[in-house]
Amino acid sequence: MAQELTVKKQDDVAGWYEQIVLKSQIAEFGDVKGTIILRPRGYYMWEQVQKYFEKHILPAHNVENAYFPLFIPESYFAREATHAEGFAPELAWVATAAKDDDAGERAILRPTSETAIVAAFGRWLRNYRQLPLKVNQWANVVRWEVKQTKLFLRGREFLWQEGHCAYQTNDECETESREMIFEYVKLCKELLALPVIVGQKTENEKFAGAVKTFTIEAIMPDGKAVQMGTSHNLGQGFMKAFGVEYMGADEQLHTPYYSSWGVSTRLLGATIMVHSDDSGLILPPLLVKRQVVIIPMSHKNNREFIMAKSFELAQSLCAFGAYVDERDQSMGFKLHDAEVLGVPIVLIVGGKELESHSVTLKPRDGEKCLVPLDELSGRITDELDELHMRLYQRAEAVLRERIETAQTLDDFKRIIGAGKLALAPFSGEIADEVHVEATYGVGTRCIALDTPVAELVELKCIFTGKPAVGYVYFGKSY
């Protein structure tokens, strides 16, 4: 049984979000601080992300799944200097009572697996015929966050996929790391009904060890961004640090180019936060196993008949995971419950409607209407499609509303002051970014990718007057 929500979205997004996640039985806090339990309804969402990958992304890019250990030797981690520095504050390692012969080196709990996978590539790779070499793993990763953790959005352990690819040329590497970020955009749209902004991270924000980091970011109801996925062109840095070389067609030794890309269970938190409302969870239907709940509306006299009809209906709608809420509770209670849980479609089965061979259908975010029984299955399919589209369009309208272009510093101050994201020409230099963040309290999200080259040539940073690296999104983030 789901419980009442006591916080409103507009009053306190963070508090409302936590209630939604907990009360809709998607997830809960783990027993160790900063951890999360994905309950069956929440894990089902993640399984749909996995299925989308297995169907659409991995085969299209010839990527094979593999599994690398949770434990990485600390010395590996240190070989790429920027990488080591970037991850140092969040590292956790294993402690045991065992007396190991070769003890002395600590085993890090992987925060990401570049070092271990590059080391393996080094063992596997002999010649150019083996390239490109592409693997993906589904794994848990550990980042010992010291900031306040948040269900799905920031935790000490989370689930993700990490793809790792080695190439002969920088061109291939750059091309596929860009392609991958657009695969993520598509996944967000088609599965999560989430519009995102796409861009490249600035020098200050890029992945520790990357040449370039591409990112997608979703905008939450409070105007803060959530980084949803990243794809890195890692150049040759890791490969050189691990001495990885292959014999080229020219019979010379070469260093491969390297990309990695990942999305995590963060996706689920952003999806929940964007779509849900004050009545409870709203999810794009593809993320829900039980898409239809049937609520019988019976009297003493017709109880058996209505229940029988309800179960018959559930059977005929099993493709939607339909189930009957047969609890001994009021109609209002059950409708409320379905709203909190985010069941996409409610069907109310009553005696009067059945006489006209109809039932009442209510989409999670819409109005009741009467639907003839013989049109029901097709109608539900349509309603689910439309729900997905409505969620996407609504989120897209909010996204557009939340972003404004700033051509001057005054624009910028006004936009940031209104809690929006500012899209502004910016130098992209680290010192300037540190300054902007200290002065205005917002960081960069990413450099927009779609600025025409002709426009870029003329573009000047609104803070410094220096040549701009591009239009850059500024805003707060989770």
Place this chain on the structure above:
Amino acid sequence: MAQELTVKKQDDVAGWYEQIVLKSQIAEFGDVKGTIILRPRGYYMWEQVQKYFEKHILPAHNVENAYFPLFIPESYFAREATHAEGFAPELAWVATAAKDDDAGERAILRPTSETAIVAAFGRWLRNYRQLPLKVNQWANVVRWEVKQTKLFLRGREFLWQEGHCAYQTNDECETESREMIFEYVKLCKELLALPVIVGQKTENEKFAGAVKTFTIEAIMPDGKAVQMGTSHNLGQGFMKAFGVEYMGADEQLHTPYYSSWGVSTRLLGATIMVHSDDSGLILPPLLVKRQVVIIPMSHKNNREFIMAKSFELAQSLCAFGAYVDERDQSMGFKLHDAEVLGVPIVLIVGGKELESHSVTLKPRDGEKCLVPLDELSGRITDELDELHMRLYQRAEAVLRERIETAQTLDDFKRIIGAGKLALAPFSGEIADEVHVEATYGVGTRCIALDTPVAELVELKCIFTGKPAVGYVYFGKSY
């Protein structure tokens, strides 16, 4: 390119096994001692186990997937005394540089998740309508082994599934924990082509915290057993330790009964060890993504024609993951390579055979034969089925040969001396088991389940003359 095997199965099973795993590119040692990297060919095997579960086992038992944290509070672990004692030597925990407010309690890296899941059940469970409550998770677990580790068979981190179910009655609990072990038997037969012995663990060998442990064990070429999967009737111990209660239909509080069951990547190691031979890997075809390799046999004159035909053939056999070995190497080299890698079917495409619209087909464990092109697809399907059956039957014959019944102590000594498993009436008492192990160097594997009750009544332990708990398998194990 696969390399030559230098150790024979009959000379040194352990050395041969390690070579098979490494050289067939199934797995390799991780960078931290006792860990394993599942390479794409190895991880594919595990994915097939997962798919079998998702299709055959989980829906049939109404089990839903969930995910619980890697980290378990140490105090949770200690609440069930036997459980705590059993796992204590292998525990690993997290160390960090973070100064946590609530530090003091260590976070254990899960060796198994009973305690965390029972704690969650306690939060979720209100009344009897929620029972049975069944979840499964796919996860990595950590057991800091101090014994010599072995690829797949003993490692400090491995992948597994763990099912956890709560019930109203002991009957349901006992029934499903038995059913689950027979689901595992079926999985071993249908997917892995592995015959196993089924039984109940003795008091000495049962899971730490269980009332009863059911087990399946496979027998390796050296006569040692590998525990392949277990299903535990955990009674009410964990539930009581965590104070889990629910409101019954009688409006009284009750303690649920609890079962858990799991199989791990060990399955893959046993499968490889049982089926493979001195030439390389042999796998049941369902575990292999690329089931057919096409080797072109061309001369200078017909090279283009043969290559075109080979790729055309690969295209038409894409359902079997067919690929062309187009490397500039000799026929002998390629055939050898296919044997090491365990490709189930080799097709040789030559000019003479093509003239008669045929190709040469060779199953991994069989003889070459000529197959007309228009029968090829159907024939490959049949050959793969037959390969699976042959592997099972061969392994079953070995299993039968490896087990002998002992009705006397002399029988027992002779059988054990011959490196076989002895099936002998035994008291089942812990002290007696410790004595037998110290005296004869073998432990119990399990108590056979299929002894008729009438026979059990009369049965006397061959070591002590006490009433026997049943016929018990004795032997060495991995």
